Amino acid sequence: xxxxxxxxxxxxxxxxxxxxxxxxxxxxxxxxxxxxxxxxxxxxxxxxxxxxxxxxxxxxxxxxxxxxxxxxxxxxxxxxxxxxxxxxxxxxxxxxxxxxxxxxxxxxxxxxxxxxxxxxxxxxxxxxxxxxxxxxxxxxxxxxxxxxxxxxxxxxxxxxxxxxxxxxxxxxxxxxxxxxxxxxxxxxxxxxxxxxxxxxxxxxxxxxxxxxxxxxxxxxxxxxxxxxxxxxxxxxxxxxxxxxxxxxxxxxxxxxxxxxxxxxxxxxxxxxxxxxxxxxxxxxxxxxxxxxxxxxxxxxxxxxxxxxxxxxxxxxxxxxxxxxxxxxxxxxxxxxxxxxxx
Amino acid sequence: xxxxxxxxxxxxxxxxxxxxxxxxxxxxxxxxxxxxxxxxxxxxxxxxxxxxxxxxxxxxxxxxxxxxxxxxxxxxxxxxxxxxxxxxxxxxxxxxxxxxxxxxxxxxxxxxxxxxxxxxxxxxxxxxxxxxxxxxxxxxxxxxxxxxxxxxxxxxxxxxxxxxxxxxxxxxxxxxxxxxxxxxxxxxxxxxxxxxxxxxxxxxxxxxxxxxxxxxxxxxxxxxxxxxxxxxxxxxx
Numbered sequence: 001x002x003x004x005x006x007x008x009x010x011x012x013x014x015x016x017x018x019x020x021x022x023x024x025x026x027x028x029x030x031x032x033x034x035x036x037x038x039x040x041x042x043x044x045x046x047x048x049x050x051x052x053x054x055x056x057x058x059x060x061x062x063x064x065x066x067x068x069x070x071x072x073x074x075x076x077x078x079x080x081x082x083x084x085x086x087x088x089x090x091x092x093x094x095x096x097x098x099x100x101x102x103x104x105x106x107x108x109x110x111x112x113x114x115x116x117x118x119x120x121x122x123x124x125x126x127x128x129x130x131x132x133x134x135x136x137x138x139x140x141x142x143x144x145x146x147x148x149x150x151x152x153x154x155x156x157x158x159x160x161x162x163x164x165x166x167x168x169x170x171x172x173x174x175x176x177x178x179x180x181x182x183x184x185x186x187x188x189x190x191x192x193x194x195x196x197x198x199x200x201x202x203x204x205x206x207x208x209x210x211x212x213x214x215x216x217x218x219x220x221x222x223x224x225x226x227x228x229x230x231x232x233x234x235x236x237x238x239x240x241x242x243x244x245x246x247x248x249x250x251x252x253x254x255x256x257x258x259x260x261x262x263x264x265x266x267x268x269x270x271x272x273x274x275x276x277x278x279x280x281x282x283x284x285x286x287x288x289x290x291x292x293x294x295x296x297x298x299x300x301x302x303x304x305x306x307x308x309x310x311x312x313x314x315x316x317x318x319x320x321x322x323x324x325x326x327x328x329x330x331x332x333x334x335x336x337x338x339x340x341x342x
Numbered sequence: 343x344x345x346x347x348x349x350x351x352x353x354x355x356x357x358x359x360x361x362x363x364x365x366x367x368x369x370x371x372x373x374x375x376x377x378x379x380x381x382x383x384x385x386x387x388x389x390x391x392x393x394x395x396x397x398x399x400x401x402x403x404x405x406x407x408x409x410x411x412x413x414x415x416x417x418x419x420x421x422x423x424x425x426x427x428x429x430x431x432x433x434x435x436x437x438x439x440x441x442x443x444x445x446x447x448x449x450x451x452x453x454x455x456x457x458x459x460x461x462x463x464x465x466x467x468x469x470x471x472x473x474x475x476x477x478x479x480x481x482x483x484x485x486x487x488x489x490x491x492x493x494x495x496x497x498x499x500x501x502x503x504x505x506x507x508x509x510x511x512x513x514x515x516x517x518x519x520x521x522x523x524x525x526x527x528x529x530x531x532x533x534x535x536x537x538x539x540x541x542x543x544x545x546x547x548x549x550x551x552x553x554x555x556x557x558x559x560x561x562x563x564x565x566x567x568x569x570x571x572x573x574x575x576x577x578x579x
Contacts, residue, residue, distance in 0.1 A: 064540055095516075106529070110536070131520035161503075162514045 021074035040148025051080030053100030085210020090141035221274030237294020359481030366489025386494025394483025
């Protein structure tokens with residue numbers, strides 16, 4: 001019998017990166033399915049296109065840097081699926097492909113691949129197309145259009161590098177009543193219209209492909225938390241701080257600021273809090289730091305939404321949180337047991 | 343014989359700035375105009391030519407005066423000489439193309455502080471006769487113009503669907519707004535630098551070794567070390 005001497009940790013849970021990533025993909029399946037049910041062929045094509053472009057970008061980056069093939073760790077797949085879910089369902093497919101390449105190349109490969117990226121790659125991709133195509137990324141399509149499973153939303157099939165096709169004729173032909181093309185947050189910001197809660201839970205409100213049902217996102221996130229694939233403190237801190245901020249503003253002036261449920265259920269808050277802020281490579285690791293990081297994202301989201309020029313602030317809030325993560329970790333190192341102050 | 347070798351060195355001087363020591367892609371100098379004015383190929387070309395003009399003539403004059411300029415005040419003297427040519431260029435551009443003058447704005451005057459020019463004056467023109475100094479400066483100027491054009495073309499093609507103002511993809515082209523904004527400059531510059539670094543590494547690694555093997559190189563590096571220690575051992579003996 002031989003005794004092996006090794007530094008700790010001595011017990012390993014047996015989980016590796018591909019396993020965790022695979023389970024995140026499983027957790028995103030219902031969200032994708034719901035999105036496809038709502039928006040039909042266009043959503044399906046967008047998810048497939050963005051994911052494939054992420055995989056292609058990853059493969060090319062592997063070839064160029066001469067490293068091993070990293071497609072099998074599922075991380076590029078997650079980036080692609082998450083990115084697709086943050087894009088409007090009628091987003092032209094070629095722009096989706098641009099977003100996919102930008103996400104992997106600018107967000108991950110340049111920094112040395114998985115684990116070295118300071119920012120969430122999917123959000124880098126989205127930020128890139130937000131800056132490049134500001135009109136297309138705020139063009140929303142109606143959900144539950146009758147023809148959604150037999151034909152594409154016209155803007156999806158725009159020829160590469162061309163201006164997106166106009167969808168107003170298609171919207172009219174599908175006879176979607178009362179479609180305004182604005183998200184609940186935008187309608188609050190510009191018209192002071194409060195969306196009914198049930199619309200934001202059942203997906204009737206217009207939004208990005210994957211952020212229409214807060215409830216479904218919550219259930220999928222709970223699965224990951226229950227299986228301990230994700231740090232529950234981050235979503236709790238993000239949503240909690242956003243809730244307190246929204247409640248505070250509502251208490252201060254109910255006329256000017258939207259009700260709390262709008263802040264929580266609309267936009268990408270649930271998707272961001274559960275699936276993007278929790279990205280292991282870009283969030284802090286210290287127990288205290290995780291709370292600070294989550295609270296920072298929640299507070300920033302509400303501040304950007306209420307006082308910024310943009311209607312939605314989750315993306316930039318998380319990117320700023322990512323940037324602050326190493327600093328947060330540095331200052332909130334837990335005290336080593338038994339260590340004395342110098 | 344001497345004539346031909348001199349010709350070769352002049353040619354090498356010229357090529358050095360264009361390729362081996364390219365101010366944008368290799369030395370990464372003059373980044374302020376590189377990022378700021380390259381929203382279109384035409385602006386990039388204008389900026390490149392203006393800078394080249396200042397570079398060639400100020401280097402020539404500095405080289406002529408290199409024995410008269412006192413060491414203590416050389417930088418101030420170079421700046422005065424450079425500023426003279428920048429003022430000339432400023433007026434010339436204003437007279438030739440007011441549109442380009444408006445597009446380049448303050449960046450024409452800022453050629454004075456372009457570190458490529460002062461760098462060439464200090465590192466080359468102050469130590470060499472006028473002809474090689476001017477040839478070297480011309481190479482650098484061409485290299486800088488190529489660098490600016492590389493950025494300007496990509497940014498104009500993606501940001502406006504045009505090249506030198508000529509529409510390339512028809513009227514339905516979707517412009518990439520980010521490319522004409524400041525972040526676009528950084529993205530495109532980063533992309534070019536990456537491409538050049540990757541290409542240079544491939545060229546150095548040789549076409550037949552896609553997987554660089556560090557072992558022989560490491561052994562090679564150890565050889566002189568072993569040699570010195572051996573020598574030292576002999577000395578001790």
